[in-house]
Amino acid sequence: MFAAEATEGIFQASGWFLENAWLVPAFPALSFLVILFFGKRFPKGGSEVGIAAVAMSFVFAVATGIQWISQVNSAGDDAAVDAVSSTWTWWVNGGIEFNIGTLVDGLAVVLIFVVTTVSLLVHVYSTDYVAGDSRYTHFFAFLSLFTAAMLFFVLSENTLQMIVGWELVGVCSFVLIGHWWEEKPNSDAALKAFLTNRVGDIGLLIGVAVLFFAADQTFSVLEINKMAISGEISHLALLVGACALTAAVISKSGQFFLHTWLPDAMAGPTPVSALIHAATMVVAGVYLIARLYGVFFEGFSIAGSSVNLLAIIGGLTTLVGASLAFVQRDIKKVLAYSTISQLGYMVLALGVGAWTAAIFHLFTHAFFKACLFLGSGSVSHAVHSFDMKSDMGGLRRWMPHTYKTFVIASVALAGIPPLAGFWSKDEILAGTGGWGLAGGTGGNGAYLVILIMGLATAALTAAYMTRCVYLTFFGEFRGHGTPHESGPRIIVPLWILAVLAIVAGWINLPKGFQLVPEGWTERFGHYVEPTADYFPSIAHAKPSWTLAVVSTLVALGGIAVAARYYFGRVRAESPMATEVGRGWTKRSRLASAGHTLLAKKYYLDHLYTGVIAGGVKGPIAKAAYKFNQEGIDKVVNAAGEKSVQAGHVVYDIIDQKVVDGIVNSSGVAPHLAGEEMRKMQTGKVQSYAGIVFVAAALLAIVFILVL
């Protein structure tokens, strides 16, 4: 009774959850410690602790969301709603106190909802998927830590805190990719992921430093944004800061040309791929841009231009990812490249000023991509392989649930209405404002090139997913044994995600969508897009029926072409076939060269691993060390040796012959010249050497400094 009243009180004191958002990451953080130290003592190896903690987080995240919505509602239609931040002193420097805390607004609410939802489903799924694994407890401990770190990151009040969260999720990714570290390829993949991200982190460190000083020594996200928008920070500083941060985004969010770690990261267990490398961690870069949008918007002059760094990188990435997804045999790698491509859409959207569309796409993508990954895990559970060509085919007969959910998510990804992917992708395309689409943010001609890139990717996406679905679920089974459908702990999360993949798009129906009441449209944008002064004033693209029809036709076209090839010609050749015997690539030299280029992943891996990393580790490091041993150290040793020699000279000639000779010949101390004295003298060589060494070393230093 009392408890019920207290709970009610908490809800009524509007803002309690908003102000105490730190509890959301606190649950999984605590469960990490509990599982790490006591996990093995629990009957289910600690997984129950993780699930309970993430469930609590989920509940709190939802409550926070509800309070945020009521906050926006109570503010009225046009009133600005400020973000809720709560802070504590974290560290002190030069008399200035720096804070740690939480920042809750619509954006943060979306992210904590996505993270806790997917994480909860992945936790449940994993209890079956990694059952019997020798490091079961450890796996759940790190899932908890990851969830905590990701929530900590998205709730960050300041940029420094963001660095902490950013790196912590990176470490969890490292540990979980390398979960089966007995095999070298797995630990290689883990290292590659971490090191590639480290390269981008140079940009993060520098970008945060630049903005810190440009914004009068503050890390506060709100302050930096406000000052960027009001013009208190010079454009140059914003440009440099934005460029540096973009480097970080490129590595973390798998953008071209630092995306190469992401496909390799598939070496980790599949639930990890779904949670970390599809739905949450990889969108950290996108979130970084969205969170500091004032900086990027002003720094890249997004309003009024027709091209900028973000838009170009995003555009290229969508194409590169989609093209590489075509040549993969490994189902998870298809999905990995697809993720790269979709992340490209989000960055592209932010680059053209379609902020809400980007976050909306982040939201919908999390569900259908997690569904696809978990589906591929379910398949591999049955056939013990990820190789579509040699071990799959015809699985729809044995795995109806996996098949249905996989197809639903594929259609959502391909952008066919009315599924989720369609709505968010269409908003992004409309946001480019190209082809005279009204109301985009861009300037003259708007982002036409980017629009074309986006449309091309839409066709490619639909096509490669058709290929993937055919190779996995149609034709005849090419593997060994009899596949079986997975258990309920795998199927239920799949269905939940599949349903979300259908309905998630409906919360942001475009304005003027006449089938529903006016008040039902653009709900997502209304609650998520900030209205206060820490967010730039961006123009909103008007939805276009023409574009919607065109993009749908383009996607259907992609499906049709791929279906004609696979469901038509390949199947006609043989139900076991995975390609046409004398296909296009075998007949045309150009096509064959193109295929090789794709199969070699544009040779980027060769450049990074072979040339750059190999060069630094090999010749460069060896040369530096050789210089150390034979350059610097030789001088030091020579100084030492020379002084010992000098000591010998002094001792042998001056002391023994000259001085001692005089003494001996003078006959003053004949007894002392015996064996005793010689021993004593010899013992002193080292101290002579020592004194002379000092002088010689001094010379050596002079040489080093002068040369």
Place this chain on the structure above:
Amino acid sequence: MQAFLDDWGLTLLTFLPLLGALLVIAIPKADEQMQKAVALLSTLATAVMAVLLLVWFNLDNAGSLQFVIDLSWIDVINSRYIMGIDGISLPLILLTVLVVPLCVIYSFKHFPEPRNPKAFLALLLILETGMIGTFVAQDLILFFVFFEVVLLPMYFMIGVWGGENRRYAAIKFFLYTLFGSALMLLSFLALFFLADGTLAGLAEANTFDMRALSGGATTAIARTSQIWIFAGMFLGFGVKVPIFPFHTWLPDAHTEAPTVGSVILAAVLLKLGTYGFVRVALPILPEAAAAWAPVIGLLAVIGIIYGALGCLAQKDMKRLIAFSSVAHMGFVMLGIATMTDFGINAAVFGMVAHGLITGMLFFLAGSVKDRYHTLDMSRLGGLLVQAPKMGWILGFCAMASLGLPGLAGFWGEFPAILASYNPAGILSEAVFRTYMVIAAVGTVLAAGYLLWMLQKAAFGTPREEFADSPDVKDASKHEFWAWVPMLVLIVVLGFYPRLIHEASDPAVVESLVVNVGDDVYDCLEIEDGTDCFEDLRAESAEKSNGGG
């Protein structure tokens, strides 16, 4: 209690270990248990003393010296027995009194050949007195004495208990450091003769009192002389840090030293050099420091990249960790070179963090060597399989060492990078921003060599030759308890850096300005090259004219 601590606190803190050493020496050789007990008790007593001082330390006033003792000592040269601690020395003292007992505990089961616990423990205790003494001394001669006291025990530790090449390494360590110290002593003497203590309110002009020297007494020295004097100190401290290119003694000393020797060397000894910069060189000669800062910064960033490349070329795990010290101390020196409160706070934090993290890595390297009898990384592998606890701790320490946020290493590294974006006003922004970018690249290389080391040592499956080796066991109780406090601190400091900043920040702010009487001179933020000590110099010139 306050009165007792004021009068005796620092003296007891410094000399308790020495007393312990004398007791250990007095115990008959056969009675090893007694020697161990006495050694541990005296380090613990020292730690208790330090904790008492911490409790009574006035944090609100961390910027000024506390528990000051000022007694006459060598009257002939006006050198006095002055001790005192502020927020910069406090964390380093606590680090020292933490690490030494852990080393004693660890060594109980790990006396390297030729054993002789009595001598080993006695040396360890003498070493502690030297280290603490350096951190509390406020008179240059006293400082110098303690600075040198450290050398001999370490020399013997390497030379007697070291590896195959121990004699070479020990002599190299000893002579190289001695060479630096000789020049440093010259600089101290020059300060004694050239500075004017009366400007800082002393009765006599010639003084070794560090408080007076950093309180305006050196303004009497011509700028060129200051720059030369600084050069001497630079070499003395720089060799100890070690700064590139004076670092070559370090990998040899570390490779050959017994585990405990390496731990102390990395955890505390290197800090004597950086502490010297922060406590002696910068506050006493701020103008000369500003003139040298670009050079120091350059050598620091060279050290960061160069040390990392050196690491990448190593096959021996312990030598790799040794080279990583060159890189990490580069970050500390970069922070110092910026001459800002930000940078120096980062440096102080970096010193403590590096002490904990690299100390831990050397502990681990020693334990790996005990088990596999080799540190050749091409022969190691599968530590996580054979000794999971050790493997995880190694992974944790590698992460801490590469500067992972949330662990202690980060708070030395990132703020140093941050500070070099905006160095003191007197320094060139362009130069230091270049350094910043180079240093940031160094963080990638650091991740590279540490993770490759981790991969080679811990991942994979054990090699055939060690697969059934009975020596390969997980961490023993002694090892575990020697490590836990350090591991916990790495996490705690990582999440709550304020624990150190609270103390260090006021002291750092204080060390960057020159207080003469009631006047505060903040010379480092002057950008147009005017002489901020003009009045003081005029006054001093007047005096010397009047006197002459």
